[in-house]
Amino acid sequence: MDNKNVIISNKTNLKTFFFKWEWILLVLFIIINIVNSFISPYYLNVNQLLDATMTFLDKAFIVFPMIFILILGDIDISVGSIVALSSVIMAVLYNFGVPMLAAIIIGLLVGTFCGFLNGFLITKFNLSSIIVTLSTMILYRGIAYIILKDQAAGNFPHWYSFLGWGYIGGIPFILIIFTIFAITFGLLLHKTTFGRYVYAIGNNIKAARFSGIKVDNIKIIVFTLAGFMSAITALFLTSKMGSTRPNVALGYELDVITMAVFGGVSTAGGKGGIIGPIISIFTIGLLRYGLGLINTPAPTMLVIVGFLLILAVLITNFKK
Template sequence: MEHKPVVKEEYIKRQLVSSKPFSIKSFFLQWEWMLVIILAIVLLVNASLSPYFLSGSSLRDGTMVFLDKAYIVFPMALIMILRDIDISVGSTVALSSVVMATLYNSLGIPMEMAIVICLLVGCLCGFLNGLLIVKFKELSAVIITLGTMILYRGIAYIILEDQASGNFPEWFKLLGWGYINGIPIILIGFIIVAIVFTLLLHRTTFGRQVYAIGNNPTASKFSGVQIDKIKIIVFTLTGLMAAITALFLASRMGSTRPNIATGYELDVIAMAALGGISTAGGKGRMLGTIIAVFIVGYLQYGLGLINISSQTLLIIIGLLLIFAVAVPKVKVANLLKRKGSS
């Protein structure tokens, strides 16, 4: 008799729903509260170092400096929950922006159409990543996206060489520096994207399937979850968000060149990991990721106000990541120790 796998919603829910009753102690021991404390420390330290930091206008305008890369954090969180990784996002940003600028400045295509093509290029890059990952399962996502990282940035250099391309319309510059009712456009967009991805991960069947795949790919496959399709969708979303980042970054800089967004992939992965997204897959929440975006972002912005070197910033972010990885493991080890002694 032919076996037909059946999608079992009960199985997917079992991957997510805890059988433990609500506990106030457990609630306040969640990783997100630790991130809130870290964010408060970052703000207080920056305020003590610079008298210009802790003001409404400074905190508001500071988001313009770091929120462009934060758009990629949300789909990267989904990728990490799936037990994968994408280190080509910085190159996707570069290629998307270079294509847009070249179409507008060299070929005379209207800026609106160039923006649409920029988004399509990002989607295509993400789709190619996902397709290669599901077709060549014997290769890790790191190896595949390392290859596409080199490929995408190489194409950007072929198109524009080592030149810059700008001269964008005045209205396009408002994307990176404009306000709506006193709120930066980039912050408004971030809030909208954050809500969409939070609902997608935590309130939809698609999100439950992402968790299920990350928890147990084999069981998910035999439960009828379309693993390959979901991975392609998630990687395509990552490409789309990278293209949106390209729009904000090019608008803020006033131009683009093939070497922009270098190192963005490390910042994005750091934000997701600090936010509690497990590199082993199947764990993590968007709330922690959102808080981590502002921790890393305000850390970079605040220390930049007093001209702290980028090397020092890397050391601090590295220490935060070690802390983020070590604390959950210590908690698990203590829990197992208590169970063993009881």
């Protein structure tokens, strides 16, 4: 009986391992790349695939803190507006004569403060995260419009374009920075006490409080990180475009949440990891790139991505 139990246990462990959502997502990623290679003969080109990452990795920086927020059982729909506000303030300051490096630092500080304000309002006044971030989404975007109205600001120094379009050893600079942040947030989530506290809060916030976990402090830190990473996105997005307007990054919050949820992060809190969303980022990004090679209309791309998200939810529920 003991041997039979061991065999059954091993089979169950193997089945659980290979039917993890990350493996299913990886298979889907491979299938999409195979299909894209048949759709366009120009798809499977290493240099072009590396270049393609520059078209979608700017918003991917926000996915990392969004994973933490969703695991906490919260949500942040103000990140796109934080990107816009950070970008506008940075550009306007530079056009007013502030050195570009100083303008970048101020832009990062603005984004970080916006994230901190979200966390502060949510925790200190015990408010719903969706209500607070919906309000600040309107507020931050409104401030950007007040500052710049409906105009564009640009004329950045030549070296600034390196952030969005530069290479180091043939590898896009943005891909290198993305990898560094991926490793950092992965270690923070899976290998530190802070990460364990995030999971504990998402699973049962009352039990976490009774266990002595400083829930409010952790939430403030996580939302502040979301603001900071939104400002990082603003740096790369503005560098790519060469200018900015108050309406940049519209819909980024939905894209970011989609990438996280499609990567297996539960919107109910307490579940998710870093690997799934990373695979999700490249799956959705390269899918759009491949469809773009055959001039697929943007609405059609939205339908396909929406279908994949529904598929992810259905498969996850079917597994349960």
